[in-house]
Amino acid sequence: MAAAREPHEPEKKSFKLLGILDVENIPCARESILYGSLGSVVAGLGHFLVTSRIRRSCDVGVGGFMLVTLGCWFHCRYNFAKQRIQERIAREGIKNKILYESTHLDPERKTASSNSS
């Protein structure tokens, strides 16, 4: 995923959580883990303040981390996928506009004629 480096640039290893999850380069990973950590702290601390049970609060914290991370992950990836589709449509639209401008295949001409009819 890295571009070729210049000789004078130092080698930069990407940080991987548990040695597998590259949070720097995977879209939405960093936000999900950070929100998950926040959710874990809030849930665990809140449970402890209510019940004063340490072990159970740790369990709630871990469970909160997993749920919040998963929730943020799916939400962010869904929006990311929608954005990519919109970018692709826009890119194709720009390409078609440039290619077909002033020809009979011009998309704007087709839209204008369908509006007038």
Added chain:
Amino acid sequence: MAYPSQLGLQDATSPIMEELMNFHDHTLMIVFLISSLVLYIITLMLTTKLTHTSTMDAQEVETIWTILPAVILILIALPSLRILYMMDEINNPIITVKTMGHQWYWSYEYTDYEDLCFDSYMIPTNDLKPGDLRLLEVDNRMVLPMELPIRMLISSEDVLHSWAVPSLGLKTDAIPGRLNQATISSNRPGLFYGQCSEICGSNHSFMPIVLEMVPMKCFETWSVSMI
């Protein structure tokens, strides 16, 4: 191409590879969460003083650890099947190129219009020019037009080989007596490297694949010059 000490996937060059990378990220997140949970449970096991010598059953936890893995597997299987069927979609390729595996080189045939056939041997290390990539450069690259679907027919003349180009998300076995089909569609121009991916003898590591994706005009110029 790959860079030294690389662990992750190469940059995607085709829409299928982009989908595969998204699926990989999705599955990796699930694997990361499961690993975190297991690590936490191991820590709990090692630090507890509690013992239950009279446990007879544990209905609730048994239900949870039956249902939850089934749900996780469904969450992984659905996108996986989606991509599997996406790879087999009909896409009206503009040309068909045949590649035959030999010991130890690839040969390419562009026979749709004229008879264009050539062999692609690895350039030995001693003959490399400065800046060339060791064990990856070839004497004749496979040149193809970019942003168009191309059908690849892959087979072998002798033993099993496998034609693989990681950045396009392609790996197809070359089996003698069988034609396997793959579809190439590149989003951008450039050079894309791959290596034989099925053990085929002493020089199995020394029969690379190099794809040169170029605009259509350049492809037409190249094919005319090769005939």
